[in-house]
Amino acid sequence: xxxxxxxxxxxxxxxxIETARELFHRQGYNSTGxxxxxxxxxxxxxxxxxxxxxxxxxxxxxxxxxxxNLWPVVMGPVFEKVTDPIERVFxxxxxxxxxxxxxxxxxxxxxxxxALEMSDCRPETRRMIVENFEGWRLAIRxxxxxxxxxxxxxIDRERLSAFVLTVMEGGVMQSRSYRSIEPFDAAxxxxxxxxxRLAPGTRKSEPVS
Amino acid sequence: xxxxxxxxxxxxxxxxIETARELFHRQGYNSTGxxxxxxxxxxxxxxxxxxxxxxxxxxxxxxxxxxxNLWPVVMGPVFEKVTDPIERVFxxxxxxxxxxxxxxxxxxxxxxxxALEMSDCRPETRRMIVENFEGWRLAIRxxxxxxxxxxxxxIDRERLSAFVLTVMEGGVMQSRSYRSIEPFDAAxxxxxxxxxRLAPGTRKSEPVS
Numbered sequence: 357x358x359x360x361x362x363x364x365x366x367x368x369x370x371x372x373i374e375t376a377r378e379l380f381h382r383q384g385y386n387s388t389g390x391x392x393x394x395x396x397x398x399x400x401x402x403x404x405x406x407x408x409x410x411x412x413x414x415x416x417x418x419x420x421x422x423x424x425n426l427w428p429v430v431m432g433p434v435f436e437k438v439t440d441p442i443e444r445v446f447x448x449x450x451x452x453x454x455x456x457x458x459x460x461x462x463x464x465x466x467x468x469x470x471a472l473e474m475s476d477c478r479p480e481t482r483r484m485i486v487e488n489f490e491g492w493r494l495a496i497r498x499x500x501x502x503x504x505x506x507x508x509x510x511i512d513r514e515r516l517s518a519f520v521l522t523v524m525e526g527g528v529m530q531s532r533s534y535r536s537i538e539p540f541d542a543a544x545x546x547x548x549x550x551x552x553r554l555a556p557g558t559r560k561s562e563p564v565s
Numbered sequence: 566x567x568x569x570x571x572x573x574x575x576x577x578x579x580x581x582i583e584t585a586r587e588l589f590h591r592q593g594y595n596s597t598g599x600x601x602x603x604x605x606x607x608x609x610x611x612x613x614x615x616x617x618x619x620x621x622x623x624x625x626x627x628x629x630x631x632x633x634n635l636w637p638v639v640m641g642p643v644f645e646k647v648t649d650p651i652e653r654v655f656x657x658x659x660x661x662x663x664x665x666x667x668x669x670x671x672x673x674x675x676x677x678x679x680a681l682e683m684s685d686c687r688p689e690t691r692r693m694i695v696e697n698f699e700g701w702r703l704a705i706r707x708x709x710x711x712x713x714x715x716x717x718x719x720i721d722r723e724r725l726s727a728f729v730l731t732v733m734e735g736g737v738m739q740s741r742s743y744r745s746i747e748p749f750d751a752a753x754x755x756x757x758x759x760x761x762r763l764a765p766g767t768r769k770s771e772p773v774s
Contacts (some may be wrong), residue, residue, distance in 0.1 A: 365773045367584050372651040384682055447703040462684050469681045473593055485742045511758075518739070518748060519755040525738050526731030531696045533680045539727060549720075550759045 369407045369417075371397045377418045381466045385415060385473050412481055415470075416431060417475060419484035423491055431495045441502035445520055449544050452524055453537065461535045467492075468525045479561065489521060497521045506555040516554075523547045578616045578626075580606045584626045590675045594624060594682050599617045614755060614768055621690055624679075628693035631676060632700055635666045640704045651710035651764060654729055655704065658753050661744065670744045676701075705729045715764040725763075 363368055375397035379388040394401055434447035455463060467488045474481055487518030488531040497517035504513065588597045597621055603610055617623040643656040648727030664672060676697045681688055706726035713722065740774035 382594060383685060386593060406608075416599065416728060464681060464684075468738060471738050472678045472681045475673075475741070478591060482742060484746070489739060489742060515716045515755055518751050519732075521731055522735030522739065522748075522752045522755075523728075524735070526733070526735035529677060529680050529734050529738075530698060530727070532684070533689070533691060533698060539731075541725050542724045543731045546724055550762075553759075553762045 363516050365407075368399055370400055372404060372407060372414060373417050373421055375432060377466070380415065381463055381469070384413075385470060391523045404563070408533055412478060415443070416476075416481055416484055418466075419470070419488060422488050423484070426491045426495070430492075441499040442506070442555065444499045444543070445551075446548065449520075449547075452528055453540055453544070453555060456528065456531050456540060457537055461532050462539075464523060464528045468528060471525075477527060491519050493517045497528055503555065508554060520547065549553050568607055574616075577612050578606055581613060581616060581623060581625050582630055585623050586630060586675075589624065589627060590672055590678070594620075594679060599621045621687060624683075625690055625693055626677075628679070628690070628697060631697050632693070633739075635700045635704070637695070639701075640752070643745050650708040651715070653708045653758060654705055655757065656730075658733055662738055662749055663751060664754070665737065665740050666746055670741050670746075673741045674734060677737060680734075700725045712764065715733075715766075717763060720763060729756065 372393065376393050377565065379393060379396065379479070390404065392412075393414070394404060404414075405545075408417065431448065432452055434444055434451065438444045438447040466511075467485060471485050471489075474485065488534070494517070497513060500507070500513040500517055507513065507516075523543050523546075526541040530539035530543070531537055581602065585597070585602050588602060588605065597620075599613065602608075602620075602623070605612060613623075617626065640657065643653055643660065647653045647656045657763070661674060676694060676705040680698075681695050683694065698760055703726070706722060709716070709722040709726055716722065716725075731754050734753075739748035739752070741747055
């Protein structure tokens with residue numbers, strides 16, 4: 357009986373997080389009202405305020421969800437399919453390309469959107485945005501470390517991993533505005549050119565398909 | 566008499582644009598209510614709706630302001646002070662560094678903010694965001710063209726100019742979240758490394774100060 361109540365509470369909480377995540381991603385945090393979250397989740401306001409005293413508490417839970425799902429949703433599938441560490445970097449970028457295309461260039465990177473929208477947020481919220489960036493960057497850093505012997509010795513791989521994030525976010529931003537995959541593809545192609553100059557022969561490691 | 570009325574109309578319209586521009590930049594478009602714009606501009610709602618039937622019409626005027634002021638405010642001062650075309654590119658990036666620092670990492674690039682916030686906007690608004698990006702990119706493209714003989718012949722300068730915009734926006738985004746200039750500086754340093762590999766000796770052209 358206690359378990360059944362606990363399960364139901366978990367379900368309601370999860371449903372709120374899932375609905376809020378989807379709405380924040382689609383229309384932004386500030387454009388999403390609590391009433392819409394309640395309606396789309398099919399949850400009463402008392403339940404919402406029981407779990408999340410404010411909309412920003414719900415946002416923090418959404419950011420925790422993204423953090424917990426970075427590996428299962430984004431990195432894991434690429435790392436399983438691709439073995440070459442440098443190709444893994446470009447495999448991760450390809451996921452964002454696919455997401456841009458399948459959403460008609462409307463959704464973009466959920467963390468990047470929040471990073472620019474939440475200028476006046478609580479320190480906890482900002483910290484969660486930074487932790488999401490850090491998790492992403494560290495996964496890329498791991499790829500670069502695994503290919504360390506292919507880069508010039510003076511390359512700062514910590515900084516290069518942040519640069520990959522920079523290029524992803526800047527490319528996604530332009531593709532959303534232009535409603536075209538072209539700016540994103542151009543940004544990735546330029547990053548590829550840079551990698552080719554740092555680690556010549558990178559492309560040779562791509563599987564022949 | 567007609568001139569005096571025209572002047573007053575221009576003043577009211579300009580004041581609305583200036584107030585909205587500042588508020589949209591500081592707190593975002595969706596977080597800014599019409600009532601706040603009216604109050605801070607000291608304008609009555611009838612005057613607002615006379616010039617701008619909707620908040621989005623006011624946003625379009627703000628975007629036109631940015632477009633008209635790209636040269637006088639951003640590019641002009643750099644192009645006047647710096648003569649080396651590649652250093653002009655980094656001089657433009659330094660303006661964003663300065664803006665991040667002086668605003669405590671809160672404001673960022675106004676066009677980049679709007680690019681991610683306005684996912685569901687009118688085509689005219691999106692077109693104005695794209696035109697602002699294009700104006701910026703073309704100024705960078707001009708610098709790269711002026712230094713054409715220093716780049717490898719196979720470098721696509723059109724794509725490279727978009728890459729500079731990509732790096733600026735991605736770097737600004739991270740510095741805003743981290744509340745630190747470090748991510749922006751790291752992104753620019755990595756771009757500098759790329760430029761050094763494309764056009765060796767770039768740094769030698771910097772003035773000794």
